[in-house]
Amino acid sequence: MPLNTDKSVSVTDAIMTRITCRGFLDKPVPKVELEQIFETARRTPSGGNLQPWRVHIMTGKTLANFTEACMDNVKSAVMEGETFPAYPSPLWEPQRSWRYKLGEDMYSLLDISRDNKLGRLMWLANNARFFGAPVGIIVTGNIKLGMAQHMDIGIYLQTIMMLAREAGLHTAPQGWWRRHPQSIIKFLNVPDDEHVLVGMALGYGDPDAPVNNLWADRAELEELVHFYD
Numbered sequence: 079m080p081l082n083t084d085k086s087v088s089v090t091d092a093i094m095t096r097i098t099c100r101g102f103l104d105k106p107v108p109k110v111e112l113e114q115i116f117e118t119a120r121r122t123p124s125g126g127n128l129q130p131w132r133v134h135i136m137t138g139k140t141l142a143n144f145t146e147a148c149m150d151n152v153k154s155a156v157m158e159g160e161t162f163p164a165y166p167s168p169l170w171e172p173q174r175s176w177r178y179k180l181g182e183d184m185y186s187l188l189d190i191s192r193d194n195k196l197g198r199l200m201w202l203a204n205n206a207r208f209f210g211a212p213v214g215i216i217v218t219g220n221i222k223l224g225m226a227q228h229m230d231i232g233i234y235l236q237t238i239m240m241l242a243r244e245a246g247l248h249t250a251p252q253g254w255w256r257r258h259p260q261s262i263i264k265f266l267n268v269p270d271d272e273h274v275l276v277g278m279a280l281g282y283g284d285p286d287a288p289v290n291n292l293w294a295d296r297a298e299l300e301e302l303v304h305f306y307d
Protein backbone atom coordinates (compact mmCIF):
# COMPACT_ATOMS: atom_id res chain seq x y z
CA MET A 79 0.00 0.00 0.00
CA PRO A 80 1.51 3.39 -0.98
CA LEU A 81 2.03 6.16 1.59
CA ASN A 82 -1.16 8.14 2.10
CA THR A 83 -0.28 11.85 2.13
CA ASP A 84 -3.84 13.21 2.46
CA LYS A 85 -4.93 15.01 5.61
CA SER A 86 -6.62 12.55 7.94
CA VAL A 87 -10.28 13.26 8.51
CA SER A 88 -10.78 11.07 11.58
CA VAL A 89 -8.73 9.49 14.34
CA THR A 90 -9.31 6.10 12.74
CA ASP A 91 -8.01 7.41 9.45
CA ALA A 92 -4.96 8.93 11.17
CA ILE A 93 -4.20 5.57 12.81
CA MET A 94 -4.71 3.59 9.61
CA THR A 95 -2.59 5.90 7.45
CA ARG A 96 0.29 6.44 9.90
CA ILE A 97 3.46 4.48 9.42
CA THR A 98 6.98 5.18 10.59
CA CYS A 99 8.00 7.38 7.68
CA ARG A 100 11.68 7.01 6.79
CA GLY A 101 11.80 9.26 3.73
CA PHE A 102 10.61 12.87 3.62
CA LEU A 103 10.15 15.53 0.95
CA ASP A 104 12.46 18.55 1.03
CA LYS A 105 9.54 20.82 1.86
CA PRO A 106 9.34 22.99 4.99
CA VAL A 107 6.41 22.68 7.38
CA PRO A 108 4.76 26.09 7.88
CA LYS A 109 5.54 27.42 11.37
CA VAL A 110 1.86 28.03 12.08
CA GLU A 111 1.11 24.34 11.34
CA LEU A 112 3.90 23.24 13.66
CA GLU A 113 2.80 25.55 16.45
CA GLN A 114 -0.78 24.34 16.12
CA ILE A 115 0.30 20.71 16.56
CA PHE A 116 2.31 21.38 19.71
CA GLU A 117 -0.30 23.77 21.11
CA THR A 118 -2.99 21.09 20.76
CA ALA A 119 -0.68 18.38 22.14
CA ARG A 120 -0.60 20.32 25.44
CA ARG A 121 -3.89 18.47 26.09
CA THR A 122 -2.07 15.11 26.30
CA PRO A 123 -2.96 13.37 29.58
CA SER A 124 -0.30 12.29 32.07
CA GLY A 125 -0.45 10.55 35.44
CA GLY A 126 -0.90 13.19 38.17
CA ASN A 127 -0.73 15.78 35.36
CA LEU A 128 3.09 15.73 35.66
CA GLN A 129 3.54 16.53 31.92
CA PRO A 130 7.04 15.03 32.13
CA TRP A 131 8.10 15.81 28.55
CA ARG A 132 10.48 18.61 27.55
CA VAL A 133 10.32 19.10 23.81
CA HIS A 134 13.03 20.55 21.56
CA ILE A 135 11.87 21.31 18.02
CA MET A 136 14.52 22.07 15.41
CA THR A 137 14.12 23.42 11.89
CA GLY A 138 16.19 25.33 9.34
CA LYS A 139 19.80 26.20 10.14
CA THR A 140 19.63 24.83 13.70
CA LEU A 141 18.49 21.45 12.41
CA ALA A 142 21.19 21.46 9.72
CA ASN A 143 23.91 22.21 12.30
CA PHE A 144 22.53 19.60 14.68
CA THR A 145 22.36 16.81 12.11
CA GLU A 146 25.80 17.72 10.79
CA ALA A 147 27.29 17.38 14.28
CA CYS A 148 25.51 14.06 14.82
CA MET A 149 26.53 12.72 11.41
CA ASP A 150 30.16 13.53 12.24
CA ASN A 151 29.82 11.45 15.42
CA VAL A 152 28.24 8.57 13.55
CA LYS A 153 30.94 8.62 10.85
CA SER A 154 33.73 8.63 13.42
CA ALA A 155 31.86 5.89 15.35
CA VAL A 156 31.92 7.91 18.60
CA MET A 157 30.18 5.82 21.27
CA GLU A 158 28.35 7.96 23.82
CA GLY A 159 26.69 5.31 25.99
CA GLU A 160 22.93 5.21 25.52
CA THR A 161 20.44 6.70 28.00
CA PHE A 162 18.79 3.28 28.32
CA PRO A 163 18.51 0.31 25.96
CA ALA A 164 15.70 0.06 23.44
CA TYR A 165 14.83 -3.56 24.28
CA PRO A 166 15.37 -6.07 27.07
CA SER A 167 18.26 -8.38 26.26
CA PRO A 168 17.93 -11.13 25.32
CA LEU A 169 14.51 -10.68 23.73
CA TRP A 170 12.11 -13.61 24.01
CA GLU A 171 9.59 -15.07 21.58
CA PRO A 172 7.52 -14.00 19.75
CA GLN A 173 8.94 -10.46 20.14
CA ARG A 174 12.38 -11.58 19.00
CA SER A 175 10.98 -12.87 15.71
CA TRP A 176 8.78 -9.83 15.20
CA ARG A 177 11.80 -7.57 15.54
CA TYR A 178 13.84 -9.73 13.19
CA LYS A 179 11.03 -9.79 10.60
CA LEU A 180 10.72 -5.99 10.70
CA GLY A 181 14.41 -5.61 9.89
CA GLU A 182 14.31 -8.20 7.11
CA ASP A 183 11.20 -6.63 5.54
CA MET A 184 12.77 -3.18 5.65
CA TYR A 185 16.13 -4.22 4.18
CA SER A 186 14.43 -6.26 1.50
CA LEU A 187 12.47 -3.16 0.37
CA LEU A 188 15.75 -1.24 0.35
CA ASP A 189 17.49 -4.08 -1.49
CA ILE A 190 20.23 -4.37 1.17
CA SER A 191 21.14 -8.01 1.73
CA ARG A 192 21.78 -9.60 5.14
CA ASP A 193 25.53 -9.97 4.54
CA ASN A 194 25.85 -6.30 3.52
CA LYS A 195 26.58 -5.17 7.08
CA LEU A 196 28.08 -1.86 5.95
CA GLY A 197 25.04 -1.10 3.80
CA ARG A 198 22.76 -1.77 6.77
CA LEU A 199 24.86 0.43 9.05
CA MET A 200 24.86 3.21 6.48
CA TRP A 201 21.10 3.01 6.19
CA LEU A 202 20.74 3.14 9.99
CA ALA A 203 22.80 6.36 9.97
CA ASN A 204 19.83 8.01 8.22
CA ASN A 205 18.38 8.27 11.70
CA ALA A 206 21.02 10.97 12.35
CA ARG A 207 19.49 13.19 9.66
CA PHE A 208 15.92 12.55 10.84
CA PHE A 209 15.47 10.65 7.55
CA GLY A 210 15.67 13.99 5.71
CA ALA A 211 12.69 15.52 7.56
CA PRO A 212 12.49 19.33 7.80
CA VAL A 213 11.58 19.09 11.49
CA GLY A 214 13.68 17.24 14.07
CA ILE A 215 12.30 16.76 17.56
CA ILE A 216 14.14 15.64 20.68
CA VAL A 217 12.26 14.82 23.87
CA THR A 218 14.18 15.07 27.13
CA GLY A 219 12.99 14.45 30.67
CA ASN A 220 14.20 14.52 34.25
CA ILE A 221 16.62 11.72 35.08
CA LYS A 222 14.39 10.77 38.03
CA LEU A 223 11.35 9.96 35.87
CA GLY A 224 9.88 6.51 36.50
CA MET A 225 8.16 3.94 34.29
CA ALA A 226 4.78 5.66 34.68
CA GLN A 227 6.16 8.91 33.25
CA HIS A 228 7.72 7.03 30.33
CA MET A 229 4.20 5.82 29.51
CA ASP A 230 3.02 9.45 29.57
CA ILE A 231 5.75 10.35 27.09
CA GLY A 232 4.59 7.51 24.81
CA ILE A 233 1.09 8.95 24.88
CA TYR A 234 2.52 12.37 24.04
CA LEU A 235 4.34 10.93 21.03
CA GLN A 236 1.15 9.29 19.75
CA THR A 237 -0.71 12.60 20.14
CA ILE A 238 1.90 14.31 17.96
CA MET A 239 1.75 11.49 15.41
CA MET A 240 -2.06 11.75 15.15
CA LEU A 241 -2.07 15.55 14.88
CA ALA A 242 0.62 15.30 12.22
CA ARG A 243 -1.57 13.00 10.13
CA GLU A 244 -4.47 15.44 10.50
CA ALA A 245 -2.19 18.11 9.00
CA GLY A 246 -1.18 15.82 6.10
CA LEU A 247 2.22 15.21 7.70
CA HIS A 248 4.11 12.06 8.62
CA THR A 249 6.42 11.16 11.49
CA ALA A 250 9.08 8.70 12.60
CA PRO A 251 9.53 8.09 16.32
CA GLN A 252 13.24 7.48 16.99
CA GLY A 253 14.64 5.78 20.05
CA TRP A 254 17.91 5.89 18.09
CA TRP A 255 18.69 9.32 19.57
CA ARG A 256 19.26 7.78 22.98
CA ARG A 257 22.58 6.56 21.58
CA HIS A 258 23.89 10.11 21.22
CA PRO A 259 22.89 11.75 24.48
CA GLN A 260 26.04 13.76 25.15
CA SER A 261 26.10 15.53 21.78
CA ILE A 262 22.42 16.37 22.10
CA ILE A 263 22.69 17.64 25.66
CA LYS A 264 25.60 19.86 24.67
CA PHE A 265 23.98 21.16 21.51
CA LEU A 266 20.60 21.91 23.06
CA ASN A 267 21.87 23.14 26.41
CA VAL A 268 19.78 20.58 28.27
CA PRO A 269 19.96 21.04 32.07
CA ASP A 270 22.10 18.58 34.06
CA ASP A 271 19.10 16.86 35.64
CA GLU A 272 17.58 15.85 32.27
CA HIS A 273 18.43 13.14 29.78
CA VAL A 274 17.48 12.23 26.22
CA LEU A 275 14.41 9.99 26.01
CA VAL A 276 13.40 9.82 22.36
CA GLY A 277 13.38 11.75 19.09
CA MET A 278 10.98 12.19 16.22
CA ALA A 279 11.21 13.19 12.58
CA LEU A 280 8.28 15.17 11.19
CA GLY A 281 7.49 16.44 7.71
CA TYR A 282 5.82 15.67 4.41
CA GLY A 283 6.27 11.98 3.66
CA ASP A 284 7.81 11.03 0.33
CA PRO A 285 5.38 8.64 -1.39
CA ASP A 286 8.11 7.63 -3.86
CA ALA A 287 10.63 6.50 -1.23
CA PRO A 288 10.64 2.67 -1.40
CA VAL A 289 11.08 2.40 2.40
CA ASN A 290 7.74 4.11 2.87
CA ASN A 291 6.04 1.04 1.43
CA LEU A 292 6.88 -0.78 4.65
CA TRP A 293 3.71 -1.78 6.44
CA ALA A 294 5.00 -3.51 9.55
CA ASP A 295 3.07 -6.66 10.51
CA ARG A 296 0.83 -6.76 13.53
CA ALA A 297 -0.16 -9.67 15.75
CA GLU A 298 -3.70 -10.94 15.34
CA LEU A 299 -6.17 -9.34 17.75
CA GLU A 300 -6.70 -12.52 19.81
CA GLU A 301 -2.94 -12.95 20.35
CA LEU A 302 -2.67 -9.83 22.49
CA VAL A 303 -6.20 -8.73 23.39
CA HIS A 304 -8.59 -10.68 25.59
CA PHE A 305 -12.24 -9.84 26.09
CA TYR A 306 -13.91 -10.93 29.34
CA ASP A 307 -17.72 -10.98 29.46
Ligand SMILES: Cc1cc2nc3c(=O)[nH]c(=O)nc-3n(C[C@H](O)[C@H](O)[C@H](O)COP(=O)(O)O)c2cc1C
Nearest residue numbers: 096097098180205251252253254255276292293294
Ligand atom coordinates in the same frame (compact mmCIF):
# COMPACT_ATOMS: atom_id res chain seq x y z
C1 LIG B 1 9.26 4.71 20.83
C2 LIG B 1 9.62 4.25 19.43
C3 LIG B 1 10.95 4.32 19.03
C4 LIG B 1 11.30 3.95 17.72
N1 LIG B 1 12.59 4.12 17.29
C5 LIG B 1 12.90 3.93 15.99
C6 LIG B 1 14.19 4.29 15.50
O1 LIG B 1 15.05 4.75 16.24
N2 LIG B 1 14.42 4.14 14.16
C7 LIG B 1 13.46 3.62 13.32
O2 LIG B 1 13.73 3.51 12.12
N3 LIG B 1 12.23 3.26 13.76
C8 LIG B 1 11.92 3.43 15.08
N4 LIG B 1 10.66 3.13 15.55
C9 LIG B 1 9.65 2.63 14.60
C10 LIG B 1 9.22 1.19 14.85
O3 LIG B 1 10.14 0.32 14.27
C11 LIG B 1 7.81 1.02 14.26
O4 LIG B 1 6.90 1.82 14.98
C12 LIG B 1 7.28 -0.41 14.25
O5 LIG B 1 8.09 -1.25 13.50
C13 LIG B 1 5.85 -0.44 13.68
O6 LIG B 1 5.85 0.08 12.38
P1 LIG B 1 4.99 1.35 11.96
O7 LIG B 1 5.31 2.45 12.93
O8 LIG B 1 5.47 1.67 10.58
O9 LIG B 1 3.55 0.95 12.00
C14 LIG B 1 10.31 3.45 16.84
C15 LIG B 1 9.00 3.35 17.29
C16 LIG B 1 8.65 3.75 18.56
C17 LIG B 1 7.20 3.68 18.98
